[in-house]
Amino acid sequence: MTLAIRHLQFRQGERHKLLVDAQTGIPLYYPSLFITTQVRAGGASVSTVQASLTALKVLYAWQADQGVNLEELFSSGKVLRLEEITSLVGFSARLLREERRLKTYKVVRLGVKAGRAVIRSISNVSAQTHFSRLSTISKYLGFLAETLRVGQTSRLAEGPVSVMVELINAYRPKTTQLTAVDRDERGLDLKVVDDVLEYLRPGHPQNPFVDQAVQQRNHLIVTLLRYLGIRRGELLSLRVEDVDFSKSTISIVRRADTPLDSRRHQPLVKTKPRRIPINDALQKALSDYILRCRGCCRRAKKHPYLLVTHKVGPSLGSPMSNSSFGKLMAIVQGMKSEFSAVHAHAFRHTWNYEFSSITDEAGTVTPEQEQKIRAYLMGWSETSNTAVTYNKRHTKELAAQAVLEFQEALKCKKE
Structure with missing residues (x-):
């Protein structure tokens, strides 16, 4: 059988x-x-x-x-x-x-x-x-x-x-x-992230996608992953109503088993709901896509989901599926050999690495405050140890710097 x-x-x-x-x-x-x-x-x-x-x-x-x-x-x-x-x-x-x-x-x-x-x-x-x-x-x-x-x-x-x-x-x-393999190795090199955004920029001569609406959607997808560090399920679950232009925020909301989602395999939000502030550039990118691209799809008016399919056919205007997102990532990975490690969760690791680096350089928050801020923005519990996993790459760099300084101090002491 x-x-x-x-x-x-x-x-x-x-x-x-x-x-x-x-x-x-x-x-x-x-x-x-x-x-x-x-x-x-x-x-x-x-x-x-x-x-x-x-x-x-x-x-x-x-x-x-x-x-x-x-x-x-x-x-x-x-x-x-x-x-x-x-x-x-x-x-x-x-x-x-x-x-x-x-x-x-x-x-x-x-x-x-x-x-x-x-x-x-x-x-x-x-x-x-x-x-x-x-x-x-x-x-x-x-x-x-x-x-x-x-x-x-x-x-x-x-x-x-x-x-x-x-x-x-x-x-x-x-x-x-x-846990034999450190998860911090899954983060992306910052130059690779910038190159991906550049190649996917609408109108770029090496953009592998032809349709202008597809180009704009794909660039928005990578931009949201880059600047918000959200998961794939959170990205595909975003609704137009989750973007509050008056308050300059975007909300991550759990809506499991909602009848409004027609996708066979519903993308899910695994983390806690939260509201994340967004800057003017992100607001403009979201507004342009909603008005100029999504608004032109008749089927998109029948559901609330932000990201839609732009391929001509029966699925035109339908919510973007997990499989479509996977195909997008596969195409990006094939653009250059340096892009082979590009996937949704890698952006999340990269976001945490950059967040640690920037907050350390700014020196405006205490480690305890940083932990609480990170936990909120990532959707974790304040008592969760998940931040330790995602921050391991930055911790290793700080440890390397500290031990070199220690060795130099020992050398000067002997001299």
Whole structure:
């Protein structure tokens, strides 16, 4: 049986996802029950539901691969054996599409390395993804085992179920692996940021986009990311009404599951709502786009979202989707080799680096005040440690400067 994740949108705007039989479209009963009662009922976002369903899809792919029927196994009072658990752990680390593709081969595909034939390695998911998959799988197996105990003659003992769940969790990657790479390296060089803005400037001879409205929209997008440090979901969720020209502010508002958003995959605001002041240049860029570009699209008058599609066709004037934004970033990355690291979140890291540098040079606020200001502008809690992660690049530079000054002082002291 081939499984697929189906996206649902109810009349009141709520989004939901279910694991279904790809041929019949019928949802799988126990995965649907688990997602509805254990994941979605807890207030999880659609993206969290998607990740959970992907983990369950991997579990059922393993079940088919191993010839195991989990429902029959648990109903008979048994649990997974140690060798089955280790097999499941290894399987869940692989890319599911790689597993599916390898099953279509009649023979084992070999590669050539240093004149010798070698078996081609299968790509693995990241440690973070593997950790998340196993967490969901262990929780689901515990849920399934407990659910199937009801009304069964042969009941599962409490101990074996708990041991099975704990053993799967014990095989999750260590947390030290999840932070092995510093996130501060994701920031962009300031010259690259300036070059991107210049190349995307409307009328620039090397602008890869032809339509003038598209050029103006794309330049506005990068400008907002550059000067506000907002997330992609926050950017695509902006409405015209969120721009207050009388007060020179732009508001970031959480509106999950709103029926006004026609996009299948609604961009979401993950951080706290806030109102950010904007200067004259940003106001002019926003005003020009709203009046000259967005206002010319008939469909745009039927919804409140700021950024719209300008491609001629049935989607003209519709809210800009996540996939359209991804295509924009892909085109920007291909403009020059130096732009390969350009993506929405990189601008957020860069914003935090520049904010630290400028506030340090100004010297007008205390470190405590800077932390509170940053937390508000980024939408974090004042007690959140997220700022430490985003500010690591600036901290490293200060540390390098301090240690060099220390070494010079020691040198002068000896002399």
